[in-house]
Amino acid sequence: MRAFVADAQRVVVKVGSSSLTTAAGGLDVARLEGLVSALLPRAGQLVLVSSGAIAAGLAPLGLARRPRDLATQQAAASVGQSSLVHSYASAFGRAGFRVGQVLLTATDVIRRTHYRNARTALDRLLELGVVPIVNENDAVATQEIRFGDNDRLAAIVAHLVSADLLVLLSDVDGLYDANPRHGPANLLREVRSDADLAGLTARGTGTAGVGVGGMATKIEAARMAASGGVTAIITSAANAAPVLRGEEVGTVFHPTGPRRASRLLWLAHATAPEGLLRLDDGAVAAVVRRRASLLPAGVTGVEGDFAAGDPVDLVAPDGRPVARGLVAFDAVELPAMLGRSTAELAAELGPSYEREIVHRDDLVLLLPTR
Incomplete structure (x- = not known):
């Protein structure tokens, strides 16, 4: 058992689009509710960074795949975000928890005044027992949609709320030394320094093709978190419950540096x-x-x-x-x-x-x- 998971007082969990949507691009409510059931034991000191707004908006708009142009991405995000948060509110609500939507852009974590406001808002939500549902503000964002995904945002949020643990969930159960879909591969259980990553290659999106992140961005997010003193774990959404119970699933990135302000981590890693x-x-x-x-x-x-x-x-x-x-x-x-x-x-x-x-x-x- 991983004792540090049980000791974690505040946890940030990030879930990718491929874990929340159907192959056609619509929101898979059953999968979302299954995720919420796994997260309930941590509700109260949990921040959920959830992708899926753009993907959830594809089917309602009659789009077969993620659009390439910014305006259509923003339209899909606008349509999909409301259904995404409504589904979370219903799922958490049945267990007696409220959720609060928090939409962030890069400005909110790099400008000093915005940074303090974002941190204060998240802290107050947690003090009130609310589960913050965080996403990039895709409906109005520009550079955020072009360069990024929510993996690095989750690492920044983990520092913003002084989390003890960051869990990055997707459709892959951990970091392997080769692509397990292409042949034999070994799961890396622990990463203690960049030396443990030597020789690895990671690229591409998840199997569903509806997100913009891949293993490379998850590794970078985990490294970002670890460099600022936060333990990070990469695993699949199917392992959400076991990983939060402290079972030996996924890949652990051990802290490699002291706590630093989220704004400085953003500057060093995500700009x-x-x-x-x-x-x-x-x-x-x-x-x-x-x-x-x-x-x-x-x-x-x-x-x-x-x-x-x-x-x-x-x-x-x-x-x-x-x-x-x-x-x-x-x-x-x-x-x-x-x-x-x-x-x-x-x-x-x-x-x-x-x-x-x-x-x-x-x-x-x-x-x-x-």
Whole structure:
């Protein structure tokens, strides 16, 4: 028995589209209710990150497969999300539990004010005994639908609510050293470091073809959770009850690092930089060794077309990205600021320019300190 599962006070469970929908794309209520039955022992301190809104909207809209264009994806999400949450509310309600819908976008976990609001809302729902049903806000999202799935969102939510355990459910019962559908393969029971993943390849969607995630995104989500001190388990939806009882099913990713803010995990693992800032040696030392904010005086060059609040890479003189952060200015503003002190900029351009280009609270290192 896995004692740490029994000891987990707060659990985040993520379930994929393929585990909730029919082959035709509609919501499979019987499978959803079976999942809820397995989760009931944890209700009260459970957060459920559920895919399935877009997939659930396919059949009602007469769509044979997941659409490729963004507008139709958003329409399917809008139709499917209501039926998805209604089904969860009915299933949990029969056992005396209420659910609350929480739709998030990337902005809600990277902007400091939004981040605090999201964390407070989730904590309060749990304090009230409500089961939060979390999903990306697919009906209005743009980049979230293009780049992602709910696996990484679940890892971020696990940190957002200070969870002890993250369980990633799909149609595969764990991580194998080869594709079990193509021949002999061995299940990896435990992952304690990236060395245990050496030589593995993982790609593609689930067997139903209605989701956007695959084993690769689950591995990345599990690594993200583990790097911030949260134990993660990858297994199938059919194993939901056994895994939450502590039975030896699935693949466990043991924590590899200390707890970190969800926003920094998002920056390190789930963003693509919109541009880069070239730093001199002094700025590299300040950011990497002293964990200081990035000031205009230490920036020698700007590349990319980005807006204030976008993620950018901070690059050393030799071309190595050393950190990633949320930039405080638009790209077009920065060339006139490079190499100058904040006091000089404030005197010439106004007090709004007497601040950091990237604040240390919005920055994560990409290389080990030396």
